[in-house]
Amino acid sequence: MENLLVRLLPKQRYGITLRYAATSLIVAITALLRYSLDGPLENFPLLLFVPAVFLCALLFDRGSGFFATILSAAVSAYFFIEPYFSFAIGIQNFFALSLFVIIGFTMSLVTEVLRKTIRRLNESEKTKALLLEELAHRTKNDLAIISSAITLQSSASRDPAVREALSAANARVLVVAQAQERLRGDQNGGLVGLSGYVGALCQGLGDLLRDVRPIAVRVNCVPISVPSSVAVHVGLIVNELVTNSLKYAYPTERGGVIRVDIVSDGTNLMVTVVDDGIGCPKDVDPGLGSKLVRLLAKQLGGRVEREDANPGCCVRVTLDERHLLA
Template sequence: MNVEYQVTSFLEDIEGWKFVLNSLPDLIAILNHKYEIIWANTAMAECLNTSPDSCLGVRCFEAIHGTKLPVDNCPHAKMMMDNKGHTEEVYEPNLGGYFMVTAAPIKDKSGNTLGSVHIARDITERKIMEDKIKNSLQEKEMLIRETYHRVKNNLMVISSLLDLQARYIEDIETQNIFRDSQNRARSMALIHEKLYQTTDLKWINFANYIKKLSMELFETYSGQSNNIKINFDLEDHELDTETSIPLGLIVNELISNSLKHAFPDGRNGIIKIKFYKDGGKYVLIISDNGIGFPEDLDYKKSDSLGLRIVNSLVDQIHGEIDMDRTQGTKFTIKFP
């Protein structure tokens, strides 16, 4: 007689199945429709500090929970209502910790539910580890938030120092250099402020950021932008920090450039900002209907610090930039 036949023959006998179930570390019990235990394996009985025979006829909620009625999340009660299996995570001090409890219906040949088989797996160690990991993640989240908050504050301090220093400078061109540096610091501070306020600490809604940054720049150049309007056409997309920070500086440079140079002598004008996703790339378009970019100036080889920053940051985000001078100035930036 081969081994496979021996095992099959052994399991055909009820005592064979009991032997197998008693060998498992999971707590196993069979209940009838009255919640009475009609069979329990050794692990279940030992967990209740009794013997398997002493469990028989005892209602499960009395034996396990010490209550007179089923508990609220009782999987057996749910199963009796819809004749379907249910799994619940349960904390039961009488059993010594956390358990994942599954109740599966036992049906006769006609499909009538006679009771259920309960399997409870001890997950106490896993829960302890989960709690440790959760606490550790919360501590790291607090640390990251505090870092963002401090970086934002430090950048705002730098911006304020630049502003104070600029007040002692009489040369207008030098003042503008300080103002540009101040705005760059503020644009990065705003990114860190947004990150501090988000729930996941890595992604920000770039459309909201563009709006706030643009309005702050308008306030900075209020003396030059009373007759300038701004139009937004922005899709809601979440960008990560590695893209948001350089892209925020790009937006800062291009909008500042339009506000400073596109509308001389107080003339009226419109600045348009468009942001959307096209296939596998994002597209950012910043345009104005001002006097236009000088024809003799190559924006990719300009000595202007602002344009050099823009070109460098476009490369940093693995993007490409194009300029159109047909109606004012229009910069189109595409990046993955």
């Protein structure tokens, strides 16, 4: 409703002649409409003029609302109140007209306050969006600096284990950076579209880790927008699970398909990563990635389940949607 009112409001303030001419036209159109409905509205001579007064006050200013009120009262008294074509109305009708004028003036004053409040709120929303975009831009730049430092440190190390750990850390930093990138130009108060974010993330992981193996990463995600902090949590979960499949599910030159499904049942958001590789490892101590997934799921009121996909391995993370939108 607020957005509709914002679109109705004129972009500039018109001159007094144009405002009053437009007000006269609106009242004239209302009078013609009232005349065409004279039968059903015979006992309600002023009814259609109430929205006309509101519209004039909303589109222009309270002065136009006052003018529309007086003009509507005069037109009603002359054309639609007995005796017709005369201003010699009785005391009862005079009281009704006076009450209409009081209501019209009050409505014009309230509408003026409403119109100014809507304009201020609209400007505030634009300012907030601009600040949010600037914050996302600065955060993304800071994360890019951190990522570059990690990359340099990884290149300088000769220990394969250290280099692998730094590469994994760098991937997690990039997950956060991508979420911040999604916030740029956002008009939804800091929300990230999960489908596009996860799709871009998985495409990047596939390009980085598949090497020459024919491995496809396919994403199916419901169209849902979540706060950036939640998007980072979901992105990190997907990053760990897809990375694990790319690194361990397809040894040597083996290929396959990794599917990422994110669906909602109205209560829970379910993130499922399933591959058709060599299957779930047995009796293996959970690594840092698995521990991170469980920690992230717990923070969002969720749980992690692992099962054989026959062939391959399936990991399902169920998140409580009440935690996502809190």
